[in-house]
Amino acid sequence: MKIICVSCGHKVDLGDSYDDYAGQVKCVACTALLEIKTEDGSLRSVAVVRELTAPRTATGP
Numbered sequence: 138m139k140i141i142c143v144s145c146g147h148k149v150d151l152g153d154s155y156d157d158y159a160g161q162v163k164c165v166a167c168t169a170l171l172e173i174k175t176e177d178g179s180l181r182s183v184a185v186v187r188e189l190t191a192p193r194t195a196t197g198p
C-alpha cells in the first residue's frame with residue numbers, strides 16, 4: 138500500500154498490512170500526520186491531521 142502525502146507529495150510505502158486500514162499514519166518525509174482510509178489495496182480518502190511544523194524562515198547569510 139503506497140500513498141502520496143498530501144502535505145509534501147512524498148510517496149509513503151506503508152506495506153501490505155495497510156491494504157485495508159483506517160486510521161492515522163505519519164509521513165516519513167515531512168512527519169505530517171495523515172488520516173487515511175484504504176480498502177482492498179486502494180486509497181479511499183486521505184486528509185491531513187497535523188501539518189508539518191512551520192517551515193524555517195529562509196534567511197540569507
Ligand SMILES: [Zn+2]
Binds near residue numbers: 169
Ligand atoms: Zn509528507
